[in-house]
Amino acid sequence: MILPRSFYSGDSREVARNLLGQILVRESSEGRTAGVIVETEAYLGKLDDAAHSYKGRTHRVRALFGEKGAAYIYLIYGMYYCLNVSSGPAGEPECVLIRALEPVEGIDLMAHRRGKEKLRDLCSGPGKLCQALQIDKSLYGVDVTQKGPLHIVSGAAPEKIEATPRIGIDYAIYTKDEPWRFIIAGNPFVSGAKKKPSL
DNA sequence: ATGCAGATCGTCT
């Protein structure tokens, strides 16, 4: 079942937690790829100086100002895309960054697009998963609450969730230490996961 | 195992 628009309208930190365990599905001409969401981050708009929408409405973040459940996709470092879903209270330009997936479908296709073999290397980061699922600017603004090229369906609730500070936002003066990154505890497919637990 | 430089371009000042 596709998650309804109401799923995305609560506090974005709650939405980010609740997205863990759900399944991101990408339908393309090459085939279907999908994975369990295992890592997310919440970005809170005007309260959050780490957020792209902190300074208000610009062309880049226009997708955050419409209906919730819209794909907000941007190019980072000139070479990688990152996928977010708009969320939060009506009128607030908030979103959840999808940071990692556990691959479940179309694994051969993902491996081909990534040029990597190991399962752990396919979707363990925001840029990686966009490459594996062929997510780019052509999907900007797509409604993930509708059947289509990109949508999110319900999966199993994770057993345990962990919260940590967000990655790569040290420039944020006010919110860099807020624990708004969420992962499924112990899941090996999160970004930065190690092969073996360091003992 | 850890660290660092380079790639590369859209977006905003």
Add this chain to the structure above:
DNA sequence: GACGATCTGCATC
């Protein structure tokens, strides 16, 4: 004109 919500490969310890 400067700078990323990143990833990779190569260097070093």
